[in-house]
Amino acid sequence: MRNSVCQSCGMPLKSVEMLGTDINGYRIEDYCRYCFIDGQFTSNVTMDEMIKLCAKFVQNENRESVIKNMRIQFPTLKRWARKEDTQNEYHKSINKVLDYINDHLNEKPDLDTLSQIANVSPFHFHRIFKAIIGENLGGYVQRLRLEFVARQLRTTDDSLDKLSEKVGYNSQQALSKAFKKHFGIPPSVYKITKGEWNKYRVLDLSPRICKINSKHVIYIRVMDEYGSTESYSEAWKKLYTYAVLSGLFSKDSESLGVSFDDPSITEAEKCRFYACISIDQHVKPKGIFGYKELDGGLYAIFTLKGHYRELHNLYKLIIFIWLPESKYKLRKGVFYEKYLNNPHLVAEEEILTEVYIPIKE
Numbered sequence: 001m002r003n004s005v006c007q008s009c010g011m012p013l014k015s016v017e018m019l020g021t022d023i024n025g026y027r028i029e030d031y032c033r034y035c036f037i038d039g040q041f042t043s044n045v046t047m048d049e050m051i052k053l054c055a056k057f058v059q060n061e062n063r064e065s066v067i068k069n070m071r072i073q074f075p076t077l078k079r080w081a082r083k084e085d086t087q088n089e090y091h092k093s094i095n096k097v098l099d100y101i102n103d104h105l106n107e108k109p110d111l112d113t114l115s116q117i118a119n120v121s122p123f124h125f126h127r128i129f130k131a132i133i134g135e136n137l138g139g140y141v142q143r144l145r146l147e148f149v150a151r152q153l154r155t156t157d158d159s160l161d162k163l164s165e166k167v168g169y170n171s172q173q174a175l176s177k178a179f180k181k182h183f184g185i186p187p188s189v190y191k192i193t194k195g196e197w198n199k200y201r202v203l204d205l206s207p208r209i210c211k212i213n214s215k216h217v218i219y220i221r222v223m224d225e226y227g228s229t230e231s232y233s234e235a236w237k238k239l240y241t242y243a244v245l246s247g248l249f250s251k252d253s254e255s256l257g258v259s260f261d262d263p264s265i266t267e268a269e270k271c272r273f274y275a276c277i278s279i280d281q282h283v284k285p286k287g288i289f290g291y292k293e294l295d296g297g298l299y300a301i302f303t304l305k306g307h308y309r310e311l312h313n314l315y316k317l318i319i320f321i322w323l324p325e326s327k328y329k330l331r332k333g334v335f336y337e338k339y340l341n342n343p344h345l346v347a348e349e350e351i352l353t354e355v356y357i358p359i360k361e
Helices: 047-055 063-076 078-103 111-118 122-133 137-155 160-166 172-183 194-198 229-245 308-325
Strands: 019-021 027-032 208-212 215-222 255-259 273-279 289-294 297-305 335-339 352-360
Touching (some): 063 078, 063 229, 078 111, 078 122, 273 289
């Protein structure tokens, strides 16, 4: 037999009786009879679903190793190779689009420009964008604009008229109307009293102020593709596996979490969170694994000791209490987190996280 394993599930094909059949009932050498009968696949599943299904039949102590090997082998199998290549290209293209949108929030999204960046036709762009991001293009851009305005209202003296120009609204009235629809209250009352957050003063608000060098990072987006706390863990596993197998991981690599939204405002499940590993060189993006260079500069670095669930409160304290009382302002740049220890190896109260806030005097 030409292929020694089924090109769908990876099962060894040891005899003719194990082979699947074509539309005429003849044996074929590509697939086993459990995956392919009478010219059709027996189930319409994704590659990840097939791996999970196969993993159920592995009961020994090497289960994790077997699953890891399947994640390496399956993308090379005939059934998944073409699909995987297509999906990888889509993810790489949408990553470029997200970077462009983030840098041009004041411009109306131009479908032709974005589809050219993604290298797909305008006809297919909306479908691909929503499938990967989980939101349509218009709603996604509007949400980013309004969350940017919300942060500026609480941390700067910018007028609503000035902010409407910054984010591409025709007038202050148009921005106010959209803002109220999104947040439920008009911009004029979108504020928070210090008293509401004083109860969280137990969190450390004494940062180090440091100049940080730029960083090369590879990343994987954690969004609707994963969707839950458990899937954050799955994303990190994929990223570390890729970094190690690609020879990019070193003893100096750092585990970082980058947020391209304001984590003090954005709901966690909608936050554009990227799980990142720092590397020592520029690399080309590959499928779901992107590359970015995080700008260096002046940062306020806060340390959180305890569970990650406290990060949201820490961000709010930083933005709404520490920043107004300090001599600093936010500058253009991304917030990011550095994870100093493994949460699976230490007690919950011993988890250490550094939060990096880009600032200027």
